[in-house]
Amino acid sequence: xxxxxxxxxxxxxxxxxxxxxxxxxxxxxxxxxxxxxxxxxxxxxxxxxxxxxxxxxxxxxxxxxxxxxxxxxxxxxxxxxxxxxxxxxxxxxxxxxxxxxxxxxxxxxxxxxxxxxxxxxxxxxxxxxxxxxxxxxxxxxxxxxxxxxxxxxxxxxxxxxxxxxxxxxxxxxxxxxxxxxxxxxxxxxxxxxxxxxxxxxxxxxxxxxxxxxxxxxxxxxxxxxxxxxxxxxxxxxxxxxxxxxxxxxxxxxxxxxxxxxxxxxxxxxxxxxxxxxxxxxxxxxxxxxxxxxxxxxxxxxxxxxxxxxxxxxxxxxxxxxxxxxxxxxxxxxxxxxxxxxxxxxxxxxxxxxx
Numbered sequence: 001x002x003x004x005x006x007x008x009x010x011x012x013x014x015x016x017x018x019x020x021x022x023x024x025x026x027x028x029x030x031x032x033x034x035x036x037x038x039x040x041x042x043x044x045x046x047x048x049x050x051x052x053x054x055x056x057x058x059x060x061x062x063x064x065x066x067x068x069x070x071x072x073x074x075x076x077x078x079x080x081x082x083x084x085x086x087x088x089x090x091x092x093x094x095x096x097x098x099x100x101x102x103x104x105x106x107x108x109x110x111x112x113x114x115x116x117x118x119x120x121x122x123x124x125x126x127x128x129x130x131x132x133x134x135x136x137x138x139x140x141x142x143x144x145x146x147x148x149x150x151x152x153x154x155x156x157x158x159x160x161x162x163x164x165x166x167x168x169x170x171x172x173x174x175x176x177x178x179x180x181x182x183x184x185x186x187x188x189x190x191x192x193x194x195x196x197x198x199x200x201x202x203x204x205x206x207x208x209x210x211x212x213x214x215x216x217x218x219x220x221x222x223x224x225x226x227x228x229x230x231x232x233x234x235x236x237x238x239x240x241x242x243x244x245x246x247x248x249x250x251x252x253x254x255x256x257x258x259x260x261x262x263x264x265x266x267x268x269x270x271x272x273x274x275x276x277x278x279x280x281x282x283x284x285x286x287x288x289x290x291x292x293x294x295x296x297x298x299x300x301x302x303x304x305x306x307x308x309x310x311x312x313x314x315x316x317x318x319x320x321x322x323x324x325x326x327x328x329x330x331x332x333x334x335x336x337x338x339x340x341x342x343x344x345x346x347x348x349x350x351x352x353x354x
Contacts, residue, residue, distance in 0.1 A: 001028055001029065001030050002026070002028055002029045002030070002097040002098075003029070003030055003031075003032055003094075003095065003096050003097050003098075004020070004029060004030070004031045004032070004096070004097065004098045004099075004100070004295065005031075005032045005033075005034065005086055005094055005096035005098070005099050005100070006031060006032070006033040006034070006099075006100040006102060007034055007076050007079075007086065007099070007100065007101050007102055007103050007238075008033075008034070008035060008076075008101075008102035008103045008104055008270075009033050009034075009035035009037070009039075009040050009063060009071075009102075010035075010040060010041075010043060010102060010104050010270065010281075010284065011040075011043070011270060011281040011282075011284040011285050011288070012100075012102040012269035012270035012284030012285065012287055012288040012291075013033060013035075013100060013102030013269065013270075013288065014033075014040050014061075014063070014288070015269075015284070015285045015288030015289055015292070016100050016102070016267075016269065016288040016289075016291050016292050016295075017031050017033055017064065017069060018064060019288065019289050019292035019293075020292045020295065020296070021064060021066050021068060021069060023292065023296055024296075025068055026299050029068075029097075029299070030068055030069075030070060031068060031069045031070065032070045032072055032094065032096075033063070033069060033070070033071055033072070034072045034073070034074060034076060034086065034088065034094065035063075035071070035072075035073060036073065036074070036075055037073070037125065038063070038071070038073060039060040039061060039062050039063060040060070040061040040062075040063065041056075041059055041060060041061075041124075041125040042059040042060075042061060042346065042349055042350070043104070043123075043281065044280075044281050045059050045346060046059070046122045046123075046124075046125065046128040047122055047128075047152060047155045047156040047159055048155075048159050048317075049122075049125070049128045049129065049132060050120075050122045050128045050129075050131040050132050050135065050156060050159075050160075050228070051132070051135065051156060051159035051160040051162070051163045051164075052132050052135070052136045052160075052163040052164075053159055053162060053163050053320070056125060056128075056129065059125070061349065061350055072088075072094070074088040074089060074090070074091050075088065075089040076088055076089075076103065076238055077089050077238065078238060078241065079099070079101070079238060079242060080093075081242075081244075081260070081262075081263045081266060084096055084097070084099075084265070086099070096265075097265065098265050098266075098267070098295065098298075099265060099266045099267070100266075100267045100268075100269060100291060101238075101239065101252070101266065101267070101268045101269070101272050102268075102269045102270050102272065102284070102288070103235070103236035103238055103239060103271075103272055104235075104236055104270060104271050104272070105123065105233040105234060105235055105236065105271035105272075105279065106123055106233065106234060106235075106236060106237065107121050107123050107229055107231075107232070107233060107234075108231070108232035108233055108234040109229070109231075110231070110232065112207055112208065112209060112210065113208075113209040113210070114209050114210035114211050115147075115207070115209075115210050115229065116229075117210070118210040118211065118212060118213075118227060119147065119210060119227040119228065119229035120134045120135070120226065120227065120228045120229065121228075121229055122152065122156065122228065122230065123233070131228060134226050135160060135164070135167075135226050135228065136163070136164065138164070138167060138225050138226050139225065140166050141166055141167065141168060142167060142168065142225040142226070143167070143168045143169075143170070143223065143224045143225045143226075144160060144167050144168070144169050144170075144224070144225065144226045144227075144228065145170050145171075145172060145215065145222065145224040145226070145227050145228070146169070146170070146171045146172070146227075146228045146230060147172050147207065147215075147227060147228070147229050147230065147231045148171075148172075148173065148229065148230035148231030148232065149171050149172075149173030149175065149177070149178035149179065149180070149201070149203075150178075150179065150181075150230060150231075151179065151314070151316050152230040153171055153173070153178070153228075153230035153231075154171070154178055154179060154190060154194075154316060154318075155316055155317050155318075156228055156230060157169050157171050157194070157199050158193070158194075158197070158199070158317065158318040158319045159317070159319060161197050161198075161199060161319065162319040162320060168200070169198075169199045169200070170199065170200035170201070170202060171194070171199065171200070171201050171202070172202050172205040172207070172215070172217075172222070173201070173202070173203050173205060174203075174204065174205055174206055174207075174231075175203060175204070176203050176204065177191065177201075177203060178190055178191060178194070178201060179316075181278075182314075182326060182332075183326070183330065183332055185332050186324055186326060186332045186334070189324060189332075189334045190316075190318070190324060193318050193322065205217050206218055210227065213225060215227065233271065233279065234249065234250050235249075235250050235251050235252070235271055235272045236271075236272060239251070239252060239272045244260060244262065245261070245262075246274065247274040251271070251272060251273055251274040251275070252268045252272055252273055252274060253274045254267075254268050254273050254274060256306070257294045257304055257306070258273065258287060258290060258291050258294065259294075267291045267294070267295075269284055269287040269288050269291055270283070270284035270287065270288075271284070273287065275287070277309075277311060280311070280314070281349075282311055282312065283309070283311060286309045286310075286311065287309065290306050290309065293305075293306060294306070312327070313325055313326050313327040313328060313331075314326045315338050315341055315342040315345065316338070316342070317339055317342055318339070320339070321336065321339065322334075322335055322336065322339055323335070323336075323337075323338040323339030323341075323342055324338050325337075325338035325341065325342075
């Protein structure tokens with residue numbers, strides 16, 4: 001049997017597997033999907049798990065049950081493109097005929113001393129559970145500081161306000177405003193919402209180190225009880241260790257078919273791939289569908305024909321009753337409608353509908 005090995009059962013990797021299982025997978029080919037968990041975790045919602053407004057069982061999606069899909073659980077530690085092997089901690093290497101790298105991302109700490117040691121993460125389900133313990137064990141009227149004013153930081157702050165009305169919550173950001181890549185109208189709406197809900201926003205912060213419950217903003221000392229880190233991501237350490245061409249943020253350079261140019265039997269999707277748009281679950285799923293199309297064409301000895309990936313937009317939550325969205329590049333939506341849309345997208349993800 002020939003083996004298609006997929007590293008990671010997240011948005012991108014699971015989409016590749018599901019799409020191929022729904023198509024005509026060659027009779028002599030089996031899919032092996034390797035993941036740390038026995039289910040997909042809906043990573044875009046980990047902020048709610050960390051804030052304590054949902055249980056982790058609500059964010060689990062069961063993997064497909066199919067005799068053509070072999071599920072293997074473990075920690076991927078390395079990839080050898082020359083020998084076509086995947087190394088797994090405490091287990092024998094797995095060989096492949098085709099490989100899909102969909103290992104996702106980890107926090108980026110920007111070489112700030114103490115950042116990893118003294119902050120909490122929402123990058124994995126395990127770390128989000130720990131963050132839940134940290135923020136919800138915080139003393140009444142204690143201080144929670146969220147470092148990073150992007151989508152994750154904003155959603156975390158808003159959800160935590162709903163979960164713990166007593167806490168003092170602040171967002172620190174090195175830019176001029178939260179959600180700085182978004183249109184000013186949307187930024188202003190979110191800033192106003194934060195002000196109405198007593199969430200402190202501090203801009204132009206340049207952290208030089210973290211030390212216990214003290215954040216050093218150059219010469220200023222900022223006191224905190226709990227720090228949550230949402231200040232950037234980088235590809236999986238397994239990808240970082242590969243000596244292959246990468247973009248300026250460490251993502252693997254790919255060709256128009258999502259393959260490594262030097263190893264066309266290896267495909268890269270999601271946060272590990274150098275794409276012309278920001279990482280997202282939506283982008284990973286769109287890419288995963290195209291990888292499945294390319295593999296199907298390869299197996300039929302036909303030239304792949306791919307269209308341009310078009311993303312529908314971005315949705316964000318401000319607690320359970322409000323939200324915001326950007327449709328296309330300019331259309332801003334705010335209030336209950338984008339929050340309802342986000343809930344609908346989550347429902348579809350949980351039911352394998354994209």
